Amino acid sequence: MSLLELCIVNELSFRLQLVLHSSAQPDLQIVALILVLHHRLYYAFKGRQRTAEEFLYADRSMKCLPLALSLMASFQSAVAIIGTPAEVYANGTQYWFIGCSYILGLLIPAHIFIPVFYRLQLTSVYQYLELRFCKAVRICGTAAFIFQMVIYMGVSIYTPALALNAVTGFHLWGAVLAIGSVCTLNTALGGLKAVVWTNVFQTVVMFTGQLVVIILGVHEAGGLSEAWAKVRDGGRISGIDLNPDPTVRHTFWTLGVGGVFLMLSLYGVNQAQVQRYLSSRSEREAKMSCYMVFPCLQVSLMLSCVMGLVMYACYGDNSPLEQQYITSKDQMVLYFVMDTFQNVPGLPGLFVACLFSASLSTVSSAFNSLATVTMVDLIKPHYSMTEARATLLSKMLAVSYGIICLAMAYVVHLMNSSVLQAALSIFGMVGGPLLGLFCLGIFFPCANSIGAVTGLASGLVMSFWVGIGGFLSGMASSVQVLPLNSTNTVPDVFENITAVPAIVDAAGLNGLYSLSYMWYSALNSFIVVLVGLVISFLTGPTKAVDVSSGTVYPVMTTARSLLHRLVEPSACCPDPPEHMNETHEMTGNVEEDAGTEEATEVFLQSNPESQVEQETDV
């Protein structure tokens, strides 16, 4: 962080501190400060956006470290910073096992999705669907992505605003408007490069804010050993739970295995992340950025879980929720910071800046990816226009998405469920079917367009059936009667859902509805692949030669060459072709002796440009 940024943050947190404790309405002053912070920064990196290519892909010149921080920031919003500590405070450290899913959740994107997407030189990840299937599949995929990201942004805009409103009297919709407008302007004017570099700064603020609160919190709890004793005796250190029951909300299986599918839907096929991979200088840089996300994610997971433990060490079981100072556990973290550190100058302000930074980086990434896919997948293929008009149009799109997201924030307000579970459920309900669609295309060459569309449709139907059914029956069983004096009463729309359990039991659906939300991604992507394959075989599977080159990953060939290397390590064969010798793979009459050399030969013939890369790789 440069000196300029440091003084901005100090300025911001000092003023926030003043404002937060002055009797005057803090609303607009904080908003102004956040705006100032982001606009100073964003101008620092903006430069003139000459072309849509530069606006959307930073001229494909990004290095792996800033990209890694930006990749992590995309899906680390205030939801993780507020929701994860609340989860750990209430249920212990079982959620921490989601960190195990980051291993495969990043290795598979680095070695399967990135090579396929990077070598196709895609403009948007949904262009892959048109190359592999047809335009209709591309449009369905784009629509599903837009739907998913708009709802997710509603959650990540609403979360910090809700917490601020509950604890500092900050006007709820004033904060929502502030976050929405800062992101809209940031993205509409700056493009990917500005978003990536502000993401880097926001991530530093995010980590700093959490670390400071943790260190002071441990001190407040009476030191490290005292704090450890309290959380251990309070049963918040949960061991590994190997219970195979898929309806148990958090076990090693739902988090460590179910989480892999969640990660693949985000870091493998989500446009926001793929756009960053595609903006890398080379495929190698893109892979490196994917690898470097791993430690960043582990650090942020550790910080938010430890913060939950520190909160428990300070409050024990009589939490502000029991004492009815707050109305939902998602307000606990900010209450903890304001209540425990109100005398520490600048800390509440810094933590508020940390929350806002976390959300701004997520929402600006999401805006940028939404503007990209709308331009590239929905508008450009149908209307030709000049660069200037295209860049102007993508800026207008970012503004219109901002307005839609504010409306979504209101919908989230009505849902009144845990923000972390809401965000992860959305990823599972829509991200899962999209993951299934891409897996159908990449791993199953016989899949055809009809299979892809019906597969996606059935995956979405299944996910909304289970997701909403689970939400409603869950609400029926656990609709808590909020304290009478609470501000947000349960909207009357939920009053009459007590009938749901009776219907659910009659239909014997209880098992399905009580499936852990962490399995949504795995279940839905599996349904898409299964239905996609069945329909493809019923309507005539795609022939090998008809699959356009570079859109299939040769699982068998790669597996065989890896096995070959394991069996005979002496044969120092070059890297197995990461993909694309689909003619071998596809016709099924692969000569058994097609060792790695020949497969590499075939690969290079069909991909001369990668020859350079192979040499540099070696």
Ligand SMILES: O=C(O)CCCC[C@@H]1SC[C@@H]2NC(=O)N[C@@H]21
């Ligand atoms: O913070 C958010 O906005 C969403 C909650 C976390 C999203 C998932 S959880 C697994 C993976 N790790 C992250 O840091 N984000 C994603």
Ligand code: NA
């Ligand atoms: Na973020």
